[in-house]
Amino acid sequence: MLHPFISGNKFRKMKYNLLQAKIEKQETFLTFGGAYSNHIAAAAYAGKEQGFKTIGVIRGDELGDKIDKNPTLRFARECGMQFEFVNREAYRQKTDPDFIANLRKKFGSFYLVPEGGTNQYAIKGCEEILTDEDSVFDFICCAVGTGGTISGLINSALPHQKVLGFPALKVDFLKDETPMNKFSSNLIEKSVPDDLRQMTTLPEEIRKFATNENWELITDYHFGGYGKVDEELIQFINQFYKKTQVPLDPIYTGKMVFGVMDLIQKNYFPKNAKILLIHTGGLQGIQGMNALLKSKNKTLIET
Numbered sequence: 123m124l125h126p127f128i129s130g131n132k133f134r135k136m137k138y139n140l141l142q143a144k145i146e147k148q149e150t151f152l153t154f155g156g157a158y159s160n161h162i163a164a165a166a167y168a169g170k171e172q173g174f175k176t177i178g179v180i181r182g183d184e185l186g187d188k189i190d191k192n193p194t195l196r197f198a199r200e201c202g203m204q205f206e207f208v209n210r211e212a213y214r215q216k217t218d219p220d221f222i223a224n225l226r227k228k229f230g231s232f233y234l235v236p237e238g239g240t241n242q243y244a245i246k247g248c249e250e251i252l253t254d255e256d257s258v259f260d261f262i263c264c265a266v267g268t269g270g271t272i273s274g275l276i277n278s279a280l281p282h283q284k285v286l287g288f289p290a291l292k293v294d295f296l297k298d299e300t301p302m303n304k305f306s307s308n309l310i311e312k313s314v315p316d317d318l319r320q321m322t323t324l325p326e327e328i329r330k331f332a333t334n335e336n337w338e339l340i341t342d343y344h345f346g347g348y349g350k351v352d353e354e355l356i357q358f359i360n361q362f363y364k365k366t367q368v369p370l371d372p373i374y375t376g377k378m379v380f381g382v383m384d385l386i387q388k389n390y391f392p393k394n395a396k397i398l399l400i401h402t403g404g405l406q407g408i409q410g411m412n413a414l415l416k417s418k419n420k421t422l423i424e425t
Contacts, residue, residue: 130403248274
């Protein structure tokens, strides 16, 4: 484990952004996220640890009086993060210069990191995930959200290695020929983070940062879409934990591990192939998912 709170890929994405913020002599770190955002939780703790004030622009103005009921926001507040709750329509303007200018008028100078944390500094950090010891592996597998982590893996993988990404989104959103902005809003899941909604296509986003072609997206293991789970996935996560004592989050890594195991059973990989699975963290989200599962009288994720 890299860090107990800034876990998995978030540690990598934060590393060079924090260094850049210090180079720019910024004292405040501002970023964006939803109600159960791994990124918000990680940014809040990173700011506390590194001496930055942190501001989280949170999607959903109805959440302002529900912080105590939300484990992610409660944790971020305990780390000292200040919140700016905005409605969903306003949140979609978060990359607009006028929107950012208004934030600067309200909060003063700050270092800005996009929702999900993916930018050039995040990619640089994710390029450090693989080490010399990993050269023995033939396949590198990871979950995919905004494409930042897989881009770093692609750039650092060796010529004989293939990187497999397991997106958390529905397959329709991933097709090169079908840009997201052509979908009507009622087809886009309400739970999908806005940084994912506003992308053109996931492959195009990856190609913005990736310098190699040694990768493929495996799009059959989203379990209905972003944030969606079913009994089969929950049972798999619990059985995997019992066997290995390795917890899996249900949004990203759990789906990826399920997919890899299924592909092994289907003989997708060559005989004697060595496969490396990248655990990208996100375990803080289990508490929120369990609250939802409990409200529906469903099986809970064991931790």
